[in-house]
Amino acid sequence: MLLLCTSLSTLVGSCVGFEPKTNMRAITNPSSLIHHHPPSVACAVLRSLRHRLPLFAPSFVKVKAQSASTSYAELDDTRAGRSGSLASPPSQLDVTKKIDVNPPKGTRDFPPEEMRLRNWLFQNFREVSQLYGFEEVDFPVLESEALFIRKAGEEIRDQLYCFEDRGNRRVALRPELTPSLARLVIQKGKSVALPLKWFAIGQCWRYERMTRGRRREHYQWNMDIIGVPNVTAEAELISSIVTFFKRIGITASDVGFKVSSRKVLQEVLRRYSIPENLFGRVCVIIDKLEKIPIDDIKKELRNAELSEEAVEELLQILSVKSLTKLEEKLGASVEALADLKQLFSLAEKYGYSDWIQFDASIVRGLAYYTGIVFEGFDREGKLRAICGGGRYDRLLSTFGGDDIPACGFGFGDAVIIELLKERGLLPEVSPQIENIVCSLDQDLQGAASLVAARLRDKGQSVDLVLESKPLKWVFKRAAKINAQRLILVGMSEWEKGMVGVKILSSGEQYEIKVDDLE
Numbered sequence: 001m002l003l004l005c006t007s008l009s010t011l012v013g014s015c016v017g018f019e020p021k022t023n024m025r026a027i028t029n030p031s032s033l034i035h036h037h038p039p040s041v042a043c044a045v046l047r048s049l050r051h052r053l054p055l056f057a058p059s060f061v062k063v064k065a066q067s068a069s070t071s072y073a074e075l076d077d078t079r080a081g082r083s084g085s086l087a088s089p090p091s092q093l094d095v096t097k098k099i100d101v102n103p104p105k106g107t108r109d110f111p112p113e114e115m116r117l118r119n120w121l122f123q124n125f126r127e128v129s130q131l132y133g134f135e136e137v138d139f140p141v142l143e144s145e146a147l148f149i150r151k152a153g154e155e156i157r158d159q160l161y162c163f164e165d166r167g168n169r170r171v172a173l174r175p176e177l178t179p180s181l182a183r184l185v186i187q188k189g190k191s192v193a194l195p196l197k198w199f200a201i202g203q204c205w206r207y208e209r210m211t212r213g214r215r216r217e218h219y220q221w222n223m224d225i226i227g228v229p230n231v232t233a234e235a236e237l238i239s240s241i242v243t244f245f246k247r248i249g250i251t252a253s254d255v256g257f258k259v260s261s262r263k264v265l266q267e268v269l270r271r272y273s274i275p276e277n278l279f280g281r282v283c284v285i286i287d288k289l290e291k292i293p294i295d296d297i298k299k300e301l302r303n304a305e306l307s308e309e310a311v312e313e314l315l316q317i318l319s320v321k322s323l324t325k326l327e328e329k330l331g332a333s334v335e336a337l338a339d340l341k342q343l344f345s346l347a348e349k350y351g352y353s354d355w356i357q358f359d360a361s362i363v364r365g366l367a368y369y370t371g372i373v374f375e376g377f378d379r380e381g382k383l384r385a386i387c388g389g390g391r392y393d394r395l396l397s398t399f400g401g402d403d404i405p406a407c408g409f410g411f412g413d414a415v416i417i418e419l420l421k422e423r424g425l426l427p428e429v430s431p432q433i434e435n436i437v438c439s440l441d442q443d444l445q446g447a448a449s450l451v452a453a454r455l456r457d458k459g460q461s462v463d464l465v466l467e468s469k470p471l472k473w474v475f476k477r478a479a480k481i482n483a484q485r486l487i488l489v490g491m492s493e494w495e496k497g498m499v500g501v502k503i504l505s506s507g508e509q510y511e512i513k514v515d516d517l518e
Contacts, residue, residue: 106216194227224408263336
């Protein structure tokens with residue numbers, strides 16, 4: 001160990017200009033380095049150690065300047081919290097202590113029965129997307145932190161799982177998919193022809209308060225249309241969600257859509273000369289309606305520099321539930337009104353007008369929305385928003401791209417599963433195995449393997465019994481996996497080049513030549 005430390009002290013010294021004696025002290029007692037040397041020097045040594053010693057691999061130094069005359073360095077552990085907040089290095093791992101076998105709070109395991117349900121849900125997401133002519137894309141789970149904090153809104157920033165990687169880059173687990181899509185569109189540039197119709201199904205992460213249907217990791221289905229400036233795009237997207245609901249047994253009496261436009265809020269703020277840079281902040285506050293007391297909403301709006309008169313007028317407008325009333329309040333010339341009227345007209349043509357209703361209080365919490373916004377909701381009011389989306393015409397330019405019109409939606413997997421449970425519509429998705437193959441003699445295990453291989457070559461699924469088991473066990477196994485046929489390899493049949501077959505649904509039994517098995 002002494003030889004290793006001496007060698008490393010020389011190596012580190014060559015990088016940062018320290019004497020070997022100082023380097024040795026840094027290796028054996030990092031805290032002495034922090035207390036006896038300037039922060040910049042301590043940083044240099046400890047960062048060098050981090051890249052050279054596994055002992056220091058999880059650690060890095062964060063330097064804080066307290067004042068012009070005092071500063072200090074803290075040795076912290078990057079394996080700490082959700083948002084990059086750091087903690088002290090962990091003590092030595094107690095290998096005798098039992099490991100908690102539960103997944104981290106807010107996350108899920110997917111055993112076979114849950115995985116079958118997830119695959120069923122994702123299959124419906126995919127089939128509906130493809131029915132509407134959309135192509136599937138995907139993005140990294142890990143993205144640059146800047147991608148999500150630039151135009152997402154305060155709530156998302158507070159909920160990020162983010163950290164600094166070993167290359168000193170700020171990265172985050174994606175909390176949603178839309179910014180990644182915008183990044184990809186910019187990256188592809190002129191190589192893709194507009195309009196784009198893309199969909200994605202991806203895992204997202206947010207450190208948020210857990211409620212029914214709300215977890216810290218979830219899968220999200222997104223459909224986005226890039227390059228269409230008018231309301232026909234929003235109408236098509238809502239139609240796709242309605243189609244999905246109908247496929248899984250959900251009706252307009254179960255679920256509805258609340259629709260509004262960010263331009264309604266913009267118009268009210270314009271009339272009261274509220275600066276445009278406060279718009280995003282006001283949207284985040286308004287998105288809390290029905291989540292926190294109205295007095296708290298008013299207080300937050302006043303803190304956002306809105307006058308008492310503006311607050312009252314805004315809340316009055318947000319209580320409007322019909323386009324006729326909105327026109328009376330704002331006048332017929334407001335741009336938002338024309339967009340909303342066109343959307344409701346298109347909804348009649350599509351045949352889903354009974355699914356949607358106007359609600360001026362819907363603004364969505366993400367700061368990048370610019371026009372029409374919508375939310376799917378449980379009409380019984382037992383669950384949070386099922387899905388939501390809208391127009392985000394300026395998001396791409398925020399990331400350095402052209403101003404390209406765009407709209408889309410996000411649809412989480414957790415809430416819809418809760419809704420299906422609530423309505424008794426959750427399907428029983430059984431495993432679908434075509435054959436179970438079993439040898440009746442241990443010496444015939446190779447023969448059973450040959451039969452299984454031939455069936456698989458023909459595209460049939462086979463569960464091969466790998467050990468000698470009694471027939472009672474085999475029949476139970478066949479029932480459990482929902483097998484269609486049981487194929488038995490017995491000595492007398494095999495000597496004739498045949499196997500026994502039992503159709504499990506009817507009980508029919510027969511013998512057949514191995515070469516004739518289909």
